[in-house]
Amino acid sequence: xxxxxxRNMWRRKARTFLTIFGIVVGILALTVLxxxxxxxxxxxxxxxxxxxxxxxxxxxxxSLFGGGQDRFxxxxxxxxxxxxxxxxxxxxxxxxxxSESQSFSFGAPDLLIGLSLDGSTxxxxxxxxxxxxxxxxxxxxKVVLGSALAEKNNATVGGTVDLRGKTFxxxxxxxxxxxxxxxxxFVPYDDALPVFLQVNPFFQQxxxxxxxxxxxxxxxxxxxxxxxxxxxxxxxxxxxxxxxAQKQISQFxxxxxxxxxxxxxxxxxxGGLSIINTMVMSVSERTREIGLKKAIGAGTNxxxxxxxxxxxxxGLIGGLLGTGIGLVIIELLNSATATKQIRVFTITxxxxxxxxxxxxxxxxxxxxxxxxxxxxLRPVESLKxx
Amino acid sequence: xxxxxxxxxxxxxxxxxxxxxxxxxxxxxxEKGEFVAIIGPSGSGKSTLLNLLGCLDLxxxxxxxxxxxxxxxxxxxxxxRLRREKIGFxxxxxxxxxxxxxxxxxxxxxxxxxxxSRDRELRAREALVQVGLENxxxxxxxxxxxxxxxxxxxxxxxxxxxxxVLADEPTGELDTANTCLVIEIMRRLNDELxxxxxxxxxxxxxxxxxxxxxxxxxxxxxxxxxxxATPVACD
Numbered sequence: 232x233x234x235x236x237x238r239n240m241w242r243r244k245a246r247t248f249l250t251i252f253g254i255v256v257g258i259l260a261l262t263v264l265x266x267x268x269x270x271x272x273x274x275x276x277x278x279x280x281x282x283x284x285x286x287x288x289x290x291x292x293x294s295l296f297g298g299g300q301d302r303f304x305x306x307x308x309x310x311x312x313x314x315x316x317x318x319x320x321x322x323x324x325x326x327x328x329x330s331e332s333q334s335f336s337f338g339a340p341d342l343l344i345g346l347s348l349d350g351s352t353x354x355x356x357x358x359x360x361x362x363x364x365x366x367x368x369x370x371x372x373k374v375v376l377g378s379a380l381a382e383k384n385n386a387t388v389g390g391t392v393d394l395r396g397k398t399f400x401x402x403x404x405x406x407x408x409x410x411x412x413x414x415x416x417f418v419p420y421d422d423a424l425p426v427f428l429q430v431n432p433f434f435q436q437x438x439x440x441x442x443x444x445x446x447x448x449x450x451x452x453x454x455x456x457x458x459x460x461x462x463x464x465x466x467x468x469x470x471x472x473x474x475x476a477q478k479q480i481s482q483f484x485x486x487x488x489x490x491x492x493x494x495x496x497x498x499x500x501x502g503g504l505s506i507i508n509t510m511v512m513s514v515s516e517r518t519r520e521i522g523l524k525k526a527i528g529a530g531t532n533x534x535x536x537x538x539x540x541x542x543x544x545x546g547l548i549g550g551l552l553g554t555g556i557g558l559v560i561i562e563l564l565n566s567a568t569a570t571k572q573i574r575v576f577t578i579t580x581x582x583x584x585x586x587x588x589x590x591x592x593x594x595x596x597x598x599x600x601x602x603x604x605x606x607x608l609r610p611v612e613s614l615k616x617x
Numbered sequence: 618x619x620x621x622x623x624x625x626x627x628x629x630x631x632x633x634x635x636x637x638x639x640x641x642x643x644x645x646x647x648e649k650g651e652f653v654a655i656i657g658p659s660g661s662g663k664s665t666l667l668n669l670l671g672c673l674d675l676x677x678x679x680x681x682x683x684x685x686x687x688x689x690x691x692x693x694x695x696x697x698r699l700r701r702e703k704i705g706f707x708x709x710x711x712x713x714x715x716x717x718x719x720x721x722x723x724x725x726x727x728x729x730x731x732x733x734s735r736d737r738e739l740r741a742r743e744a745l746v747q748v749g750l751e752n753x754x755x756x757x758x759x760x761x762x763x764x765x766x767x768x769x770x771x772x773x774x775x776x777x778x779x780x781x782v783l784a785d786e787p788t789g790e791l792d793t794a795n796t797c798l799v800i801e802i803m804r805r806l807n808d809e810l811x812x813x814x815x816x817x818x819x820x821x822x823x824x825x826x827x828x829x830x831x832x833x834x835x836x837x838x839x840x841x842x843x844x845x846a847t848p849v850a851c852d
Binding site: 239 | 725730773774
């Protein structure tokens with residue numbers, strides 16, 4: 232049967248090839264975008280676990296992803312936040328972009344994060360250490376590196392690394408999360424502030440400012456309730472609770488997934504129609520053969536199955552080729568950007584299996600109409616067909 | 618017991634002014650093991666009759682009995698099974714599937730009968746030997762002559778050992794030598810296996826080899842008589 236179906240497809244090589252090629256293009260796009268989406272979702276998941284591990288307190292008007300260059304508050308707010316019942320500890324943080332010319336990147340930028348060390352241990356605890364230790368109160372010129380940054384700088388625990396013109400001793404390296412914290416370098420607040428002021432010279436040199444205050448809640452406390460309490464008691468802040476953070480992050484992936492669905496839909500329509508067209512033509516070309524088969528005893532179901540399998544095969548071949556080429560492209564792009572420690576695509580089981588199954592199902596569904604047409608032909612009329 | 622019986626069989630096409638009575642009240646009985654030629658000018662309704670006998674087409678009126686079973690009572694699926702199990706067809710042209718080789722073409726009806734693949738090949742080879750084409754097993758139709766193609770088609774019609782073989786102008790496209798060869802094969806199978814043959818033809822040479830000739834004109838039987846069949850002797 233398989234041999235027979237392939238031979239039938241081979242009869243119109245050019246047409247079969249063009250049809251398959253149409254599927255390949257659609258599936259290729261789907262695979263590559265799927266890889267992109269998988270990578271993005273991975274980042275979103277990682278970001279979620281980081282940003283939902285604490286209550287973020289930002290200047291009012293700011294958002295989860297920074298308050299904008301000119302919105303900061305004084306570190307004195309830390310003690311105000313800490314005073315709120317239900318807050319176990321709070322630490323001020325200040326962020327500086329590590330690279331002076333980072334215009335665009337996938338996911339989080341490389342960030343130097345200064346943390347006030349008093350309350351930071353519990354915050355950093357949320358990120359698993361690969362080796363070394365966390366920062367502890369009293370540390371100066373020490374850094375805990377995210378995994379991607381450590382790799383990029385060839386850093387080892389005990390060694391040193393230069394960040395923004397300043398030399399730090401590496402005391403710890405975090406485990407890879409495949410998301411934002413991988414590109415973070417955590418340093419003591421007091422080391423980060425001069426760097427920040429140097430980059431942003433319009434701030435008064437003696438101000439102690441923070442862009443975010445991370446608050447850890449008491450064990451057993453409801454972070455949403457605690458967050459609401461902070462918002463009530465501390466003036467001039469906006470509180471982003473874990474639930475709120477989750478919502479903001481989810482919106483990110485929502486847009487991208489919508490684009491992915493759009494591409495899938497276009498692939499569905501274009502690929503489906505071209506398979507239907509090809510199969511309808513095949514059926515009309517082979518009308519006499521179908522009549523002959525019926526005359527010698529082929530049942531409706533066996534004709535139906537034959538044509539469904541043929542169109543499913545077109546879909547399957549298109550899916551395999553499209554996914555295969557898509558994976559090769561993903562690998563090439565990933566290895567091309569590997570030197571910059573950026574991975575644009577992630578290959579998951581879904582990214583590989585999804586488009587193949589999609590194409591095969593598409594092929595089968597597109598075959599239903601032509602196959603029914605073939606199966607319903609009446610033998611005597613088909614045999615008369617020229 | 619008759620192999621085929623028709624009762625007041627009618628087939629009309631079109632309607633009103635354009636109404637055509639292709640088959641106009643035919644009642645014939647063909648006993649098992651007979652070799653019948655159906656002759657008549659073009660448009661006399663002989664092909665339509667054959668299609669009705671083979672249940673490829675449904676009559677407008679009347680009945681066709683195959684092995685005493687009234688085919689008008691059967692569903693499409695049951696008609697398919699009847700064709701599969703009891704009838705073998707040989708058509709004038711375009712007999713074979715171009716993507717299959719000779720052996721695979723012959724195996725096809727066995728496939729529909731769900732015969733096991735090993736058995737299938739064995740029986741197909743046997744049928745190929747019967748039509749003298751054992752050395753053409755792997756050839757596709759496009760690599761064979763018209764006569765060879767028709768012999769493969771006969772082998773395919775016979776491989777299921779059908780009680781009834783219906784042939785529509787089986788020699789219409791063949792030269793004299795191949796015509797003789799094809800008739801010889803059909804007659805031999807008729808003699809040896811007692812299969813019933815109904816052959817539509819306008820070739821007097823073919824009709825001469827039949828043991829009974831039914832002559833049609835304008836959808837009606839105008840003569841139906843047994844005859845002394847000419848012995849087959851091909852050069």
